[in-house]
Amino acid sequence: MHMADLTLPVLDLSRLDRGAHEADRFRADLRAATHDVGFFYLTGTGVSEDLEQRMHRAARDFFALPLADKLAIENVNSPHFRGYTRIGGERTQGEVDWREQIDIGPEREPVAGGPAFNRLIGPNQWPAAQPGLRDVVAEWHATLSAVSRRLLRAWAQALGETESYFDDHFGEPSTLIKIVRYPGTDQPLPQQGVGAHKDSGVLTLLWVEPGKGGLQVRRDGQWVDAPPVPGAFVVNIGELLEYATGGYLRATDHRVVSPVAPDDRISIPFFFNPALDAKLPLIDLPAELAAQARGVTEDPSNPIHSLYGENALKSRLRAHPDVAAIHHPDLVAARA
Numbered sequence: 377m378h379m380a381d382l383t384l385p386v387l388d389l390s391r392l393d394r395g396a397h398e399a400d401r402f403r404a405d406l407r408a409a410t411h412d413v414g415f416f417y418l419t420g421t422g423v424s425e426d427l428e429q430r431m432h433r434a435a436r437d438f439f440a441l442p443l444a445d446k447l448a449i450e451n452v453n454s455p456h457f458r459g460y461t462r463i464g465g466e467r468t469q470g471e472v473d474w475r476e477q478i479d480i481g482p483e484r485e486p487v488a489g490g491p492a493f494n495r496l497i498g499p500n501q502w503p504a505a506q507p508g509l510r511d512v513v514a515e516w517h518a519t520l521s522a523v524s525r526r527l528l529r530a531w532a533q534a535l536g537e538t539e540s541y542f543d544d545h546f547g548e549p550s551t552l553i554k555i556v557r558y559p560g561t562d563q564p565l566p567q568q569g570v571g572a573h574k575d576s577g578v579l580t581l582l583w584v585e586p587g588k589g590g591l592q593v594r595r596d597g598q599w600v601d602a603p604p605v606p607g608a609f610v611v612n613i614g615e616l617l618e619y620a621t622g623g624y625l626r627a628t629d630h631r632v633v634s635p636v637a638p639d640d641r642i643s644i645p646f647f648f649n650p651a652l653d654a655k656l657p658l659i660d661l662p663a664e665l666a667a668q669a670r671g672v673t674e675d676p677s678n679p680i681h682s683l684y685g686e687n688a689l690k691s692r693l694r695a696h697p698d699v700a701a702i703h704h705p706d707l708v709a710a711r712a
């Protein structure tokens with residue numbers, strides 16, 4: 377594919393290493409891309425092809441396990457929404473998503489009491505049948521966390537804050553790695569791989585299996601295709617960054633249309649978000665940027681909370697009603 381045909385901007389992170397002038401221009405482009413579209417391709421991340429291939433292989437190996445091995449770590453075992461979600465086990469906008477996935481967060485001891493969002497804290501479930509998964513995920517986590525921090529420092533400066541703004545307010549990040557497989561379908565109409573949504577946090581770095589389309593991004597009311605670009609991550613911002621910038625930066629709706637059988641598609645979204653109890657203060661934008669802030673998108677069915685834990689809990693309860701019903705009936709009742 378020709379880069380000029382792409383509907384999203386392409387940004388090269390390695391421009392940050394090419395002197396002060398080039399770094400400034402990168403930051404201005406980053407700001408513009410996330411003000412206008414909210415989605416872009418990121419190249420020059422330094423993530424090695426070798427690591428990408430090992431992560432890709434691990435994802436394929438996981439989904440190729442016998443169903444019983446995957447169900448041994450099903451997310452309904454976990455009050456913390458960790459582990460394997462079977463095909464059709466997840467919802468977006470109340471509709472079933474046609475995908476299977478494993479959700480992996482920070483490895484912690486459960487926390488008793490405190491705010492309800494503390495229930496998201498706890499251990500992961502790892503497949504006994506695939507002992508190598510944990511190490512490659514740890515490497516992926518460390519590498520993508522470093523890329524995320526570089527990007528956030530660039531945004532902070534581009535928004536008139538000190539470079540360490542997000543580092544200072546994030547606390548220990550709540551990361552989430554999803555390893556996802558979208559099975560092909562034979563339906564004549566496009567099927568919902570994952571329904572239209574905005575990500576609930578700050579920043580998402582998405583790795584997509586080479587050659588696999590299906591991701592679509594809403595631009596000016598139209599769905600446009602965002603096919604994978606070799607060596608690039610698809611990056612988007614979430615509701616919390618829109619919120620913290622008074623709508624100057626945009627969280628954008630996106631969805632995945634199912635592949636046509638017998639094809640399928642693997643993707644690995646990495647969500648980089650603040651600690652659950654972190655509250656991102658509103659960024660005091662320079663006047664010329666503040667004048668272009670649109671205000672935060674108001675959706676009564678989807679309130680945005682400035683406390684990240686509230687936002688994360690909202691999206692987990694909504695996406696996994698079965699886990700919610702088994703482990704958190706009190707929260708479900710309180711929200712009904």
Ligand SMILES: O=C(O)CCC(=O)C(=O)O
Nearest residue numbers: 556570575591632643645
């Ligand atoms: O699989 C993809 O390409 C996107 C997935 C996504 O948007 C999500 O899980 O939030």
Ligand SMILES: [Fe+2]
Nearest residue numbers: 573574575630
């Ligand atoms: Fe998403």
